[in-house]
Amino acid sequence: MDKTMFNFELLDKDAPEIVIENSLKQIEEATRGYVIGNIGEYGGPITSHTKSTGFAAALGAFEKQSETVNIQDILGEQNGKQHRYEVFLTVKALEHYKYRMMFVDYGAVSYPVTIVMNENLAIEFSGKINETFCIESMKDLEDMMNVVINSDTMVSLIQSLINESLRQEAKPTSHTVETSD
Amino acid sequence: MKILFWNTNSNSNINPYIASVVLDYNIDILVMAEYNANANELRTILRENQHYLNKCNTLGCDRVDVWCNYANVKSGIQEKYYSIQVIDDEFVMCGVHLFTDLHGDRSDERLAIIRKIMYDIQETEKEIQSQRTIVIGDINEMPYGRGCLNADGFHGLPMLNIADKPTRIVNEMEYRKFYNPMWNLMGDFSYPPGTYYLNQSKLHSPMWYMLDQVIVSKDILPLFKRESLRIITSCRYGELIDENQHPDKKISDHFPIMCEIEN
Numbered sequence: 001m002d003k004t005m006f007n008f009e010l011l012d013k014d015a016p017e018i019v020i021e022n023s024l025k026q027i028e029e030a031t032r033g034y035v036i037g038n039i040g041e042y043g044g045p046i047t048s049h050t051k052s053t054g055f056a057a058a059l060g061a062f063e064k065q066s067e068t069v070n071i072q073d074i075l076g077e078q079n080g081k082q083h084r085y086e087v088f089l090t091v092k093a094l095e096h097y098k099y100r101m102m103f104v105d106y107g108a109v110s111y112p113v114t115i116v117m118n119e120n121l122a123i124e125f126s127g128k129i130n131e132t133f134c135i136e137s138m139k140d141l142e143d144m145m146n147v148v149i150n151s152d153t154m155v156s157l158i159q160s161l162i163n164e165s166l167r168q169e170a171k172p173t174s175h176t177v178e179t180s181d
Numbered sequence: 182m183k184i185l186f187w188n189t190n191s192n193s194n195i196n197p198y199i200a201s202v203v204l205d206y207n208i209d210i211l212v213m214a215e216y217n218a219n220a221n222e223l224r225t226i227l228r229e230n231q232h233y234l235n236k237c238n239t240l241g242c243d244r245v246d247v248w249c250n251y252a253n254v255k256s257g258i259q260e261k262y263y264s265i266q267v268i269d270d271e272f273v274m275c276g277v278h279l280f281t282d283l284h285g286d287r288s289d290e291r292l293a294i295i296r297k298i299m300y301d302i303q304e305t306e307k308e309i310q311s312q313r314t315i316v317i318g319d320i321n322e323m324p325y326g327r328g329c330l331n332a333d334g335f336h337g338l339p340m341l342n343i344a345d346k347p348t349r350i351v352n353e354m355e356y357r358k359f360y361n362p363m364w365n366l367m368g369d370f371s372y373p374p375g376t377y378y379l380n381q382s383k384l385h386s387p388m389w390y391m392l393d394q395v396i397v398s399k400d401i402l403p404l405f406k407r408e409s410l411r412i413i414t415s416c417r418y419g420e421l422i423d424e425n426q427h428p429d430k431k432i433s434d435h436f437p438i439m440c441e442i443e444n
Contacts, residue, residue, distance in 0.1 A: 044300030099241035
């Protein structure tokens with residue numbers, strides 16, 4: 001084995017959740033704090049609505065969508081450490097509101113990271129009915145987040161949420177019906 | 182608290198029927214799936230009859246609409262197939278419209294979504310410190326389907342008493358019990374035997390399906406008015422059934438359901 005064989009320059013220096021957190025800041029900035037993008041640890045099940053061909057379709061645990069079983073993937077990571085996050089929007093003056101954009105899932109190795117995206121966002125992002133994406137690098141993840149955040153679906157939703165938040169702010173405090181007329 | 186659910190089959194002319202059912206039963210919370218009519222028109226009809234329902238915030242949920250006359254309603258998580266609303270800081274109401282088996286068995290995917298729903302419900306319950314939960318909507322499966330009955334699904338049991346243990350243990354995992362009163366409405370001892378009719382050329386076909394359901398948590402049991410649970414087949418505006426006693430598809434292919442919770 002040659003000493004020059006390996007690269008010790010850290011390319012993907014930030015973990016996926018850090019990359020996403022940084023990308024989400026633009027939402028809060030653009031909306032003057034009315035809509036905030038969040039990423040938080042997630043303890044629930046992640047689902048993809050697309051049936052995997054040739055696999056049991058029960059999706060209690062996250063399953064990477066693929067046509068074949070890659071035995072090497074299963075053998076590769078043995079320490080069982082799993083990082084699972086949800087990426088979601090919250091809105092000023094809407095106390096419990098939450099819109100989930102995607103789930104993020106990776107093991108001991110940060111990249112590739114698996115993203116299970118909200119179906120509407122996924123369709124606009126890829127043009128296909130495919131919610132699951134395998135993102136190979138930090139740069140690819142940054143690019144993906146920029147596309148998704150600035151998508152028509154997101155912009156339209158965020159504008160509606162701003163309107164709703166303003167509507168709530170304008171109401172007297174005793175009347176807390178959140179409406180979307 | 183009177184809650185009505187109706188899958189309105191994208192009928193853009195359904196407002197008079199909706200309004201009539203709402204007025205006939207003095208509904209407080211209206212949950213709809215496949216609502217494609219003019220919301221302003223519905224609001225106007227109701228207001229002309231001194232009934233005021235406001236459209237709740239379901240931004241992010243494509244398939245469910247919620248209208249309500251409660252002053253204190255806060256939207257919770259909004260996902261494609263379900264909308265969670267918090268009412269009076271005390272009740273978690275989850276309106277659902279899951280996908281159908283019409284194009285093939287999707288019970289596994291439905292169960293997967295239901296697991297996510299239950300997780301989100303429980304997170305909302307922790308936030309508001311209350312376990313008074315109502316799930317209502319078009320689940321697109323029978324009460325004995327895996328999504329409805331599995332302990333790791335809705336766990337909607339046909340019988341649950343206040344004195345019963347709140348959970349059941351399966352393989353060392355604890356699962357909270359819910360109650361599905363819709364079990365009581367199946368079969369022909371009372372009409373109709375379901376909320377949806379489909380006669381398929383299949384060996385296994387009940388023809389009448391109880392796709393639209395309400396499932397409640399144990400904490401709701403003392404408040405649940407059993408006699409209020411019904412499948413609605415007519416209203417003052419007109420009958421909702423066709424000449425074969427099935428849902429009139431010119432109105433909707435589903436019957437509406439309603440129940441009342443004391444609060």
